[in-house]
Amino acid sequence: MTGQSFQTTPTVPSPQALARIAASLDANPRRAHEEAEALLARSPGFPPAELLACQALVRLEKPREALPRLEALAMREARVPAVLWELAQVAMSCGATAKALPALEALTRLQPAIAGGWFLLARALRASRREMDAWRADLSGVHASARDPELVKAAMAMNAQRFEDGIALLEARIAQRGEDAPAVRLLGETHWRRGDMTAALDRAMRAVELAPGFDLARDFLIRLLLQNNRLAEALEHAEVLVRSPVDTPAHALILASVLVRIGDHARAEELYREILGARPQQPQVWQNLGHVLKTTGQQAEAICAYREAVAQKPTMGEAWWSLANLKTARLGPADIAAMEAALASIDPAAPELREDTFHLHFALGKAYEDAGEPAPSFAHYDKGNRLRRTLVPHDPEAFSAEVAATAQTFNAAMLAQMGPGGCEAPDPIFIVGLPRSGSTLIEQILASHSRIEGTLELPEMMIIASRLQSRVDEGEFPDFAAMIAALTPQDRLRLGEEYIEKTRVHRKTSKPLFLDKMPNNWQHVGLIRLLLPNARIIDARRHPMACCFSGWKQHFARGQTFSYDLADIARYYRDYVALMAAYDAAAPGAVHRVIYEDMVHSTQAQIRALLDYLGVPFEQACLDFHTNARAVRTASSEQVRQPIFTSGVDAWERYTPWLGPLEHALGPIDRLYPAPRMP
Template sequence: MTGSTTEATRPVSPASALPRIAALVGSAPARALAEAENLLQTAPGLGPAELLACQALRQLGRTQEALSRLETLARRDTRVPAVLWELAQTALAANASTAAISALERLTALQPGISHGWFLLASELRKAGRAEDAWRADISGVHASAGDPELVDAALAMNEGRLDEGIALLEARAARGGEDAPSLRLLGELHWRKGDMSKALDYCGRALERAPGFDLARDFRIRLLLQTNRLDEARREAEILVESPLENPAHRLLLASVLVRLGEHERARDLYRGLLDLKADQPQLWQNLGHVLKTLGEQAEAIAAYREAVARQPSMGEAWWSLANLKTARLGAEDIAAMEAALATLPEDSDEHAEDRFHLHFALGKALEDAKDYAASFRHYDQGNRLRRARVPHDPEGFSAEVAATAQTFTAPFLSTQGDGGCPAPDPIFVVGLPRSGSTLVEQILSSHSQVEGTLELPDMMIIASRLQARVDEGEFPDFKTMIASLTPRDRVRLGEEYLEGTRVHRKSDAPLFIDKMPNNWQHVGLIRTILPNAKIVDARRHPMSCCFSGWKQHFARGQTFTYDLAEIARYYRDYVGLMAAYDAAAPGAVHRVIYEDMVHSTEAEIRRLLAYLDLPFEEACLQFHTNARAVRTASSEQVRQPIFTTGLDAWTHYAPWLGPLAEALGPIEAIYPQPPAR
C-alpha cells in the first residue's frame, strides 16, 4: 500500500522504547535483544540501548559477545556507573577476573558511597591473591554503608532499646535481597543485647564470611568469644585482626587482653611496651603493663609502671590500688597525701568517678594499715566496701538456698545410687575455698612438683554448673536434685570431657596433672565428683576472722561480690564450711583439707600429707616453692614468691574493735575452728 510503513521500519522513540526493553531483559531476553538492536538501527551509538543489548546478551549466556561490546562502551562512556557495573557482572560471568576487578575499581572510584561495589571488589581481589587490597576494599565498603538509611534506622532502634524492631527491619531488608556484612554484624549486636550469645556469634561469623576485612565485626566477635570463654578462637581472630592494613593500636591492645586471659603474659607485656613506645602518655596502658609485670613477678618494674600511670592521671584509683595491693610495696606519707588530694577532686555523687573513688578508699586503707593507723585505715576500707557493695548484685538469702539444695542433693544415699559414670581422666586438681584462704600458696607448692602444672582460676566448671542450673530456673526440672539425677552416665562423661576440652588451652606443658584454682568451685564439689570421679579436690581453709577480714579489705577485679559486707562474707563462710562438712559426711576422704595455719607452722609435714593424698612422691622443689618463676595472677602473687612467714596470721586483731559484726555473723564457727560444724 502506497504511503504505508511496516512495524520493522517505523521510527522508534527511545523515550518509549528503553523502559519497555528494560522490562523484558529479565523475562524475555531474546526479545529484549531484538528490540534493542532495532533501536540501535534508528539511533546508532545510543548508550542506554547498547547497555540493554549487552544485558540481554548476558542473560542469554552470550557473555563473551557482551563483554566485548561492554568494554568498547566503557571506553567511550567512562563515567556511567551502570555501564561499569554491567561490565563487572559480565566479566564475572565470563570468568574474566582481571576485567571485573578493573571495572569495579573504576566504579568504586566513581561512586565510593556504594557499599556493594566495594564488597564485590574485595571478593574478587581476594580470589586474585591481592589480600591486602581486598581487606582495604572491605573496610571501604563498611565505611560506605554508614549512610545506608535502613542500617541507620536499625541502629537507632537498637540504641533506643527497640531491639525487636531493629531485628525486624534488618530481616525485612534481607528478605528483599539486601543482606550484607554490615547488616549481619548489626543483627549480631541486636541479638547480643537481647542476651542471645549464640545468634550474636553466628551473625558476626556470617558477616566475616561476607567481608573478612570487616575489622569492627572481627573486633566484636573477639569480645563475644572472650565473654563465652572461647579463648583459643578469640586468639585466632585477634591474630588476624592485628594484621589489618589500617594500623590501629586498639587491635594490639585487644590481642594483649586475649593473651592475658590465656596466661601468655610475656607476649602481652611486649605488646603493651610496644604500644607505649609509640605513645607514652597512656595511663591505662601503663596500668595494664603493671598488672602483667606483677603477674610475672617483675615487681620493681610493676611498681614503676603503676607510678607512671598515677603520674599521668593522679585520680586513677585502680592504679593506686594496684600499687597498694603489691604486698611487698609500701606507700608513704607523700602517697597518702596524693591519694587524699585525688579523692577530694572527685565528686561524691558522680557515677562516672565511682570506681576511682572506691579504689582510692581501698588504697588508702592499705597505706594507712601499713602506717599502723588502724582506725583511719578501717574508715577507708569501710567506705570503699560500702561504695563497692552499692554497685554489685549479691543475694545472700538466695545463695544460701542454693547451697542448701546442693547439700541436700549430694548425700551418701544419693551418691551410692550414681554408680559408674563421668570422665575417668585424673588430670584436674581442684583447689577450692574462700579467697585469701591460702589457696594460692597451695597452688604454688603443687605447681613446683614436676608432675603438676599450675594454670589459672578457670571458669569452666562454673560455666557448666550455671548451664545445668539454668535448666532448673527455666522450668525443665522442678529442682536441682531432680536435674542432677536425670544425668545419664553418658551425660556425665560428656560433661567431664567438655571440662577437659575447655581447659586444654591453658595447659602449656606435658605434666600429667593440672591445677584449677577457682576458689568458688567449693560450691560444685558434688558436681565435680559426678562428672570427673577421679579428679582430686583440695580445700584450702583459713581462720574465719582472718580469712573474712582479709577478703573484706581486698578489692577484687571481678566476682566475689559477697566480700563487700562483713555480715555477708561471714554468712558466705558459714555456707562454705557447712556444705563442705555435708560432703565430708557423704563421701569421707574425697576432699583433702589444708588448714592454712598448719601449713605455715608445719610446712613440710603438711606438704607430704598433701602429696600423699594426690598419690605423688615428695619433691624438694615443693618446699622451695618461692623460687618457682611461674606467673601468678591472684592477690597473693608476691607473697608466694617468698618463704612462708607468720606475720599475717593475726593481722585482723588490729581491727578487732570494729569487727563485732563479723564475729557475731560467724557465730560458733570461729570458736570451733578448725573443726567443722556439727551436722
C-alpha cells in the same frame, strides 16, 4: 546501582518499554530477554536494552553468554555505574576475577560513597590474593556505610535501647537487599546489648566472613569470644587484627589482653612496651604493663609502671589500688596525701568516676593499714565496700537456697544411683574454697612439683555448670536435681571431655597433672565428681574471721560479688562450710582439706599429706616453692614468692572493734572451723 548516563542513539525505545522489561526481569526473565532482544533488533546497540538483555541472561542462568556482551558494553559505556556493577558481578560468578577488577576499580572511583562496590572489590582483590588491597577496600566500604541512613536509624534505635525496633529495621533491610557486613555487625551488637549472646556471636562471625577486613567487626568478635572464654578463637582473630593496614595501638592492646588471658605474659609485656615506646603518655597501658609485671614476679618494675600511671593520671584509682595491693610495697605519707587529694577532686555525681572512687578508698585503706592506723584504714575500706556493693548484684537469700539445693542433690544415694561415668582423665587438680584462704599458697607449692603444672583460675567448670543450670531456668527441667539425674553416662563423658579440651589452651608443658585454682568451684564439687571422677579436689580453708575480713578488704577484679558486705561474706562462708560438709558426708575422703593455719605452722607435714593424697612423691622443690618463677595472677602473687610467714595469720585482730557485725553474722566459730560441727 544508580547514576546511569547512557549515550543515546538515533532510534530510542520509549522509557515505558524499558521500564516494562525491567519490571519483568525477576518474574519472567525469558520474556524480558525476548523483549530486550526485540528492542535491540530495532535499535542495534542501544545500551539500556543491551544491559537489560544481559541481566535477563543472568537470571536465565546464562552468565557466560552475558559476560562478553557486558565487556563490550562497558568499553562503550565506561562511566555508567550500572554497567560496571553488572559486569563485575557476572565476571565474579564466572570466576573471571581479572575481568571484574577493572570494572570494580572504575565503579568505586565513580561512586566512592556506595559501600557495596567496595565490598565487591574487596572480594575480587582477595580472590586475586591481593590481601592488603582487599583489606583496604573493606575498610573503605565500612567508611562509606557510616553515612547510610538506614544504618544510622538502626544505630539510633539501639543506642536508645529500642532493641526490637533496631532489630526489625536491620532484618528488613537484609531481607530486601541481602547481607552486608555493616548491617550484620550492627545487628550483632544490638542482640548483644539486648542480652542475646548466641545471636550476637553468630552475627559477629558472619560480619567478619562477609568482610574480613572489617576491623571493628573483628574487634567486636574478639571481645565476644573473650566473654565466652573461647580463648583459642579469640587469639586467632587477634593475630589477624594486628596485621591490619590501619596503624593503631588498639589492635595490639586487644591482642595483649588475649595473651594475658591465655597466660602468655611475656609476649603481652613485649606488646605493651612497644606501644609505650611509640607513645608513652598512656596511663592505662602503663597500668596494664604493671599487671603483667606483677604477675611474672617483676615487682620493682611493676611498681615503676603503676607509679608512672598515677603520675600521668593522679585520679586513676585502679592503678593506686594495684600499687597498694602489691603486698610487698608500702605507700607512704606522700602517697596518702596524693590519694586523698585525688579523691577530693572527683565529682561524686559523676557515674563514670565511681570505679576510681572505690579503688582509691581501697588503696587508702591498705595504706593506712600499713601505717598502723586501723581506724582510718577501716573507714576507707568501709566506704569502698559500701560503694562497690551498690554496683554489683548479689542476692544472699537466693544464693543460700541454691547451695542448699546443691547439697540435697549430691547426696550419697544420688551418687550411687548415678553410677560410673564421666571422663576418666586423671589430669585435673581442683583447688577450691574462699578467696584469701591460702589457695594461692597451695597452688604455688604444688606447681613446684615436677609432675604438676600450674595454670590459672579457670572458668570452664563454672561455664559448664551455668549452661546446665540454664536448662532449668528455661523450663526444660523442673529443678536442678532433675536436670542432674537426667545426665546419661554419655552426657557426663562428653562434658568431662569438654572440660579437658577447653582447658588445654592453658597448658604449656607436658606435665601429666594440672591445677585449676578457681575458688568458686566449691559450689560444683558434686558436678566435678560426676564429670571427672578421677580428678583430685583440695579444699583450702582459713579461720573464718581472718578469711572473711581479708576478703572484705580485698577488692577483686571480678566475680566475688558477695565480698563487699561483712554480713554477706559471713553468710557466704557459712554456706560454703555447709556444702563442703555435705560433700564430705556423701563421699568421705573424696576432698582433701588443707587448713591454712596448719600449713603455716607445720608446712612440711602438711605438704607431705597433700602430696600423698595426690599420689605423687615428695619433692624438696615443694618446700622451696618461693623460688618458683611461674606467673601468678592472684592477689597473693608477691606473698607466695617469699618463704612462709606467720605475721598475717591474726592481722584481723587489730580491727576487732569494728568487726562485731562479721562476728555476729558468722555465729559460733567452732561450728565452722577447723572441722565443721553443723547443727
